[in-house]
Amino acid sequence: MISAQTFALPQMAAANNAKTASGQSTDAQSTCGKCVTKPVIYQVFTRLFGNTQTANIPWGTKAQNGVGKMSDFTPKALESIKSLGVSHIWYTGIPHHALVGDYSEYGIGIDDPDVVKGRAGSPYAVKDYYNVNPDLADDPAKRLEEFEALIARTHAAGMKVVIDIVPNHVARGYHSLSAPQGVSDFGADDNTRLAYARDNDFYYVAGTPFEVPDLSQDLKALGGEAHPLVDGKFEEFPAKWTGNGARAAKPDQNDWYETVKINYGIKPDGSIDHPQLPKGFATKSVAEHYAFWQQVPKQSIPSSWHKFNQIAQYWLAKGVDGFRYDMAEMVPVAFWSYLNSNIKQTNPDALLLAEVYTPSRYRDYIHQSKMDYLYDKVGLYDSLKAIIQGKAGTQAIERDRESVADIAGHMLHFLENHDEQRIASPEFAGDPKSALPAMVISTTLSQAPTLLYFGQEVGEDGSEEAGFGKPSRTSIFDYIGVPAHQRFMNMGKFDGGQSSKEELSLRAYYAKLLNLSHSLSALSSEYGDLHTANIAQDKGYDADLFAFSRFDDKQRLIIVSNFAKDKAKHLTLELPTALINRWQLAPGNYPLREMLSDEKPKTPLTLTTKGGQVTLDLAPLESKVLVVGEK
Incomplete structure (x- = not known):
């Protein structure tokens, strides 16, 4: 029987070097310095977290549907998150991305809705890596200072800050207003007459203009609403390759048409045109990787590599404690060795989490790329979902565990994130309680960290028709409310004052379970x-x-x-x-x-x-x- 009582926070257990039952070390901290052995990461969609409006009009504007702010993460809100056993908050959607809105009075260029998904825009179409999404600020002119204050509040609450870096692609209209002196924009120095050059940041369809894809009715910009810029045109000459690697000047509607692919020194024929790690470096330390890259001539390292290192160092200097890397396997392993060893040189305890979906490459990204953690999706997540849905038996869990036993401490466990269906949605389980056995296993099976997506702990079902895309996932593209979370938030009180007994009971269960991560040394x-x-x-x-x-x-x-x-x-x-x-x-x-x-x-x-x-x-x-x- 799940109790709705509150639970005191236990002290975090000291880190241990973990071993499997066979006695083989999993080396869970080989790159993670003094970080918590079993972190609990709370992913929060920053734009949605503090929103109190409940109209939920499809394709609604900020005025209609509301938008959360960084200031909504008050000490009370952060205390509430901390009570779940959380050690790190992954603030999703912090870097300034393309969106449909007018911030021209702040010197920000207006984004074309023809190359923006949704009204609020995808957080993975970054247009300025050196500033923050203005939607999140009470005063857009001071949005960077407001984020620095959020970092300070999070640290004061005893948690660390993780943000996204999206290395594979940027928004079609990338332009930084805030880059430090000496830092140039992606593509600013490219030779656009060439389809490829090693130090071009982008790939080009030489001599050919970009064309907006033909979109079906359900994907049309702003849902078909009239807008001065919704004209099926976007000026880009020459056209750039699309983020998913599509090479046509006119991408398909299913391509990542709002983004452009970054060049890391991989020729169009797939051959490598960048420095590589010497043989045997999978067993080398982060310090040895850093030393190797220090002796590589800077002029032989592609321009994009330097730019992403500058970005990471910029945010580390502001107090960010780690990064989640979107679609990490779409860029070279050697680049990650370069970037991550530079990051660890600055902050040995930085948490580095990568989205990787190819099990045969897991060990490359851990040992050669020096990632701390990878998604355990094509494995444990997929099996647990199938078991919950009655499509598989529990033997799949032991099979998945054995397949990553040597790297168990590096595999992030989760049942929800922004890409996956909400547990309570009909498309997944239809009931949040159906996933509790899987959540227990996900949390306790190994030394791996646990990810909790905001609203999961109160049974959010993702059923809102937000605009771009379909329900079952809480929208990352539009302004929308998150009802079960809003009921617990209770207009900023974070006391569950509007929650049902079932929602409070569920949250109490999550809190007790996740706090075991820090109280049970075993x-x-x-x-x-x-x-x-x-x-x-x-x-x-x-x-x-x-x-x-x-x-x-x-x-x-x-x-x-x-x-x-x-x-x-x-x-x-x-x-x-x-x-x-x-x-x-x-x-x-x-x-x-x-x-x-x-x-x-x-x-x-x-x-x-x-x-x-x-x-x-x-x-x-x-x-x-x-x-x-x-x-």
Whole structure:
């Protein structure tokens, strides 16, 4: 039974060098310095978080639908986020991106709606890397100072700040108003007569003008609304390659037509035209990578590499503590070694998170590119979603775990983010409680950090018709309200005053679960497989269940989840002799303490020289995190 009580924040556990059950080090901190061993990252869509308006008119303006501000992250708001066990806030949509709005009185050029997705614009079509989205500011003229104040408030609340860098592409109308002296815009020095040159920042369709793609009715600029600039034209000569690599002067409507591809020294035929890492550098330290790039002649490093390093250093100097890299696998591995080693030279504790979807390349991005964390989407996320939807059994979890066992501490676990469907949407689960067993496993399975997307903790369903795109994901393109989150926010009180009992209960569960990341030392150490042995026996354990152990020399945990939505489970869980030997416990009865509820387990864990067993009852969708006590 989920309790709606509030929970005190435990102290963060000291970092440990983690090992798998096989004894192989996962080296979870090999590039992460002194950062928290199991960070909890709260992704918040900055533009939506503080919005209190509830009209939710499709394609609505700021006046109609409202817009959140950086000032909405008050000490009270940040305290509320911190109470969830959060160590880092990923403020999505901070860099100034293209949007449909008039800020010309602040010297900002007006963006053409024909190359903007939605009315509020995509946060991944950045038009000025040296300033902040003016929509987020109370005073757009002081938007950079307002973000610096937000960084300071976040730090004062005991959390760190992560923002996006989008290395693969920028907005078609990129132009910085705030670049430091000596920093030139992307493309400013390009030879546009050439389709490719190593130090061109963009690729060109030489001699050919850009054409706006033909858009279907549901994708038309501003939903078909009349606007002086909605004329199917955008001046760009010569045309640049589109962000997803499309090379036509007139991209398709399904291309990333609002963006242009950055050139990293890869020729159009795919051959490499940039410095590469020497063989054996996968085993080298970040410091050794930095030293290597220091001796590479600067003139041999492509222009775009220098520009992104300048961008990263600019934000580090303002107090940003890390970066989330969009579509990281669309740029070269060697570039990441260059950028990340420079970042770590400035801030060894910077958190570096990459969006990568190709499992065969995971180790390259961790060991050679020196990323701290990668998305565990094509793996654990996909499997957990399939299990929740009744399309797979729990054996998929153990398969996915084994596939990344050597890099487990580097794989970010999540069930929602801005790209994925909301759990409560009909397209995913239709009910936020259906994902609780998966969330327990996602949080406790390994040394990996956990990502929580704002509103997930109160069951946001993403059902609003915002404008560009379809429901099931909270819109990142338009001005919109986020109803379940708004009810908890309660006009800035952050007390759940408008929330339902179910929403408060759900949030309390998330808070208790995520705070275990910092209070249970075993979650940062070794893993013991309980699923394989138990699924082979007929003692009530079936494909709806998943069980495992986490342990260190001070603490032993048994974790078991029931994915069945309408079926309670009565089972006898067997513990193999090999695990008991690793625990170094003598035969006898050991009491258990349940960490996710106030319920006291009815039977102890019994250990013998031949193994151990415990009898458990789990309600539908119930999970237990059991601490093994003293005899």
